[in-house]
Amino acid sequence: MVGARSRTVVAGDGHGDENPGAQHSLRDVKALGIAGQMHGATLLDKSLQVLRPAILWNDGRCAEECQLLEDKVSASRQITGNLMMPGFTAPKLLWVQRHEAAVFSQVDKVLLPKDYLRLRMTGELASDMSDAAGTMWLDVARRDWSDEMLAACDLSRDAMPALFEGSDVTGQLRPEVAQAWNMPPALVVGGGATTPRARSGSAWPMPVRRCCRWAPQASTSPSVKGSLANPKARCTASAMPCRAAGI
Numbered sequence: 053m054v055g056a057r058s059r060t061v062v063a064g065d066g067h068g069d070e071n072p073g074a075q076h077s078l079r080d081v082k083a084l085g086i087a088g089q090m091h092g093a094t095l096l097d098k099s100l101q102v103l104r105p106a107i108l109w110n111d112g113r114c115a116e117e118c119q120l121l122e123d124k125v126s127a128s129r130q131i132t133g134n135l136m137m138p139g140f141t142a143p144k145l146l147w148v149q150r151h152e153a154a155v156f157s158q159v160d161k162v163l164l165p166k167d168y169l170r171l172r173m174t175g176e177l178a179s180d181m182s183d184a185a186g187t188m189w190l191d192v193a194r195r196d197w198s199d200e201m202l203a204a205c206d207l208s209r210d211a212m213p214a215l216f217e218g219s220d221v222t223g224q225l226r227p228e229v230a231q232a233w234n235m236p237p238a239l240v241v242g243g244g245a246t247t248p249r250a251r252s253g254s255a256w257p258m259p260v261r262r263c264c265r266w267a268p269q270a271s272t273s274p275s276v277k278g279s280l281a282n283p284k285a286r287c288t289a290s291a292m293p294c295r296a297a298g299i
Contacts, residue, residue: 083239084173084225088166090186093144096161096168103155106165107144117143117150121188124204131201133185133192142188145205162211174223174240177213184215 091109096102107113118136121143122128128136136143141164149156163171164187167179184190184197189205189212191198197209216222223240230237 078233078235081235081238083221083241085241086166086170086173088164088169088183090164090183091139091141091144092165093141093148094163094165094168095145095148095155095159096163097158098160100161100171102168103158104148104152106168107148108165109139111144112138114138114143114147117146121146121201121204125200128188128201128204131191131198132188134188136188140186140188142201142205145207149206156206159207160211161213162207163213167213170222170240173225173229175226176223176240178216178222179213180216180218180220180222182218190215 089109092106094102094106095104115138118138118140122136125131134140138144141162145156145159145162148159161177163177164179164183166183167177170176170178181190181195185192189197189201189207191201196215197212199209202208202212219241221239221241225233225235225237225240227237229235
């Protein structure tokens with residue numbers, strides 16, 4: 053956690069590891085929002101222990117698995133609104149199944165990186181629509197996990213976290229975390245993935261406003277009301293509150 057006027061980082065013991073004298077009191081914090089990079093695969097066993105280092109969005113090892121998944125599910129682009137690409141989560145899991153079978157056999161839960169932080173902070177297994185849309189397992193029109201897309205990776209919805217809108221409260225800080233950070237038991241709000249949260253922060257009005265960003269990669273993203281037909285998947289779609297679709 054970063055202080056508003058410094059680069060102070062709150063470590064596990066509640067003390068900043070940079071500029072400790074500049075740390076702000078967190079006693080008045082009422083709620084926390086969570087945002088993070090999309091697509092990464094954090095694999096947990098039945099004890100919710102991490103099985104291997106997370107495979108992040110910029111890991112391109114699973115190009116072959118992308119084609120295999122599109123061959124398995126001919127309607128994948130209609131279901132997910134996206135073209136299968138190595139950055140997404142689903143082909144990463146298929147790669148683990150094909151190349152790290154011993155690890156895959158132990159997978160009980162799959163979380164996105166920021167959702168793993170939520171688990172550590174609150175004890176809750178949850179995700180939001182915007183981040184889930186980047187897994188290739190979300191039926192973006194139904195706003196629910198797609199059993200067909202999960203089955204193509206030999207997974208089921210039992211391995212997935214509960215889904216919430218990004219504006220929903222998804223938990224409360226665990227008492228030991230609040231104590232370590234010298235905070236009250238603040239509510240944790242879902243938040244979302246990087247680009248969708250940037251769109252929200254731009255206060256976009258309907259029907260369309262475009263959001264541009266340059267880190268960690270350059271992109272330009274309009275937001276539109278509702279779920280759009282995107283049969284050729286030439287745009288990357290995500291799901292946002294108020295039934296908006298980021299493209």
